Amino acid sequence: MLPVVAIVGRPNVGKSTLFNRLVGERWAIVDDRPGITRDRLYREIEWLNRRLVVVDTGGIEPYPADEIGKNVRAQAELAIDEADVVLFVVDGQTGPLADDVDVAEKLRRSGKPIVLAVNKIDHPKHLERRYDFYALGLGEPYGISAAHGTGIGELMDAVLAALPPAPEGAPREEEGLRIAIVGRPNVGKSSLLNALAGEERAIVSPVPGTTRDAVDTVVERAGERFVLVDTAGIRRRGRIYERAEKYSVLRAELAMRRADVVFVVLDATVGVVEQDKHIAGAAERAGRGLLLVVNKWDLVDKDDKTYDRFVKTVREELDFVAYAPVEIVSARTGQRVGRLFDLARQVAENHALRLPTSRLNDVLQEAIALTPPPSRGGAPLRIKYATQVGTKPPTIALFVNDPERLHFSYARYLENRFREAFPLTGTPLRFVIKPSDPARARSERS
CATH class of the missing domain: 3.30.300.20 (K homology (KH) domain)
Structure with a gap:
């Protein structure tokens, strides 16, 4: 397993900007409003010939005001638990705040090695601001500008020094079969990811639009690696109001293009609607392997003909992707969820087929x-x-x-x-x- 570095801190200190800087591309959504990052984002990087995984997290609030805020905090705490090193980011322009003190105390209790990054030091004359953060009692503060890239080298040297030694002769792991989970908001994509992963990896909420980034989760099943990518719900173009949501839709479309197989998730309690057709069409245009996953089957009143009737309806409504298998599942109960791995593997093999x-x-x-x-x-x-x-x-x-x-x-x-x-x-x-x-x-x- 590669070592894990979790990037944590209170909201709006520049964690996602630092994550993007380390990854080398604009992967996490960056906005000047707090609360944009919600789920954990994982990306593999290499620094001075050492491969590691960096994790972006949502802002830790000591007293979250709503259920989503509590879930965001829980996601950050899970990232801290699985991290080998915690990269604690604070804002050099504001100086230490009470929330920074609270986060620092939580990190001390974790017992994990901590590297303190004082962000937004955008000019050399402001470097002395980092000294204020000695008051947190976490050792040397490293002044950086994630936006401009200054101080990153020294910071990452400190991170590497805090990591456990690299194992000798460790083999390079293949990434695995990539599965993008896409669909309208609130059809149960994150619940499906959690059911597939066997843990609470993505935030699950009945509020549409909870997931904003495309989130990678690696799952091993019978010795085979799968990379599950949970994406934001794709709304019709005319209903995309926020800048962050616009980025999320683009990220979902990018996730489809990078995937081997796309799970288009439908809501069994609603049936096929027009936006489902647009999403399935986008997956078809991307040229990816395709599986139609009907979720929330546990909420449907059924008789002995309901299953066949529902599959027939889905095929009729989405006849332009008649080649796609239809699997009806319940992420909440786990019904038939395990079959999705076998189906994805088969679809991926067909997608890469060579015809004599x-x-x-x-x-x-x-x-x-x-x-x-x-x-x-x-x-x-x-x-x-x-x-x-x-x-x-x-x-x-x-x-x-x-x-x-x-x-x-x-x-x-x-x-x-x-x-x-x-x-x-x-x-x-x-x-x-x-x-x-x-x-x-x-x-x-x-």
Whole structure:
């Protein structure tokens, strides 16, 4: 296991800015208002040839005013518990505040090594402000500017010195199969992540919009690693009001593009709504493996036909992703949640499938013989051969006499024949149409 460094502090001291600085990209949402970070964010970094995991956390408030604030504090406390070193961030512009004193006392009780970062020292003449923080009794304060990158090297040297020694010859771990969990707000994405992870890793709240960042959680199951990415609920464009929420939607879309498999989570108590179709369409356009996960099944009144009827309805409403498996679960009770790992693995294998060229062309010729391509503009379409030119998703090049004569309906027919012949459940299938003789195709059209 890699060592873990948890970045903690009261709200709005620059923890997410420091996290982004260490990661080397804008991963955590940064805003000048407190309370933007809520869940724990994990990213692996390398510093002076030492690999470690840094964790961004929400601001610790001694006396949270609401349930979400209490959950944020609990998430930060969990991060402290699992950390090898705690990186305590304070605000050099305000000086030590009472809340800093309270956090410092909590950290002392944890017994963990603590490195104190005095942030927002944006000019060398302000460096002396760090001395005020000796009053916290946590040792030397390191003056930094997370926004400008000054003082980061000295700070990280102190972090590395506080870490336990690196094990000799430790093998590099593969990241694992990436699963992005997406859907509308309040369909139970975070509850599903917690059920899959077997712990309270993401904040679960009935308030829509609780999750704002895309959160990575590594889970090992039967010796196999999965990276679960919980994302913010995706609303319709016209309903995205806050800047932070706009960033969250973009982050969810980025998480889909980086994933191997996307779980589109639907709410069984509501059924399929228009926004579910937009989200499934976004996952399809991203070219990822796709699984439709219907959550909250425990809240549905059922008879012996309800399950089949519900699956049929989902397939009818989302017929443009008919290749995606439908799994009905309850994150709250754990019903059928364990099956999602096996389904994700199968979908990922299909997503990376290599199709034998000879068999591909056998299927193509059988399809043409059964239903010849229709003529358009008086000249017949002739499909010469096919070959696979890519994976993730599988992409097939069709070489034809004239690409303009291939109607989308016949391409859909060929897709269905290929799906019958090959294990392509859960993955999009792409076609690239190429002229077998470009000069002749131009001549025939003229």
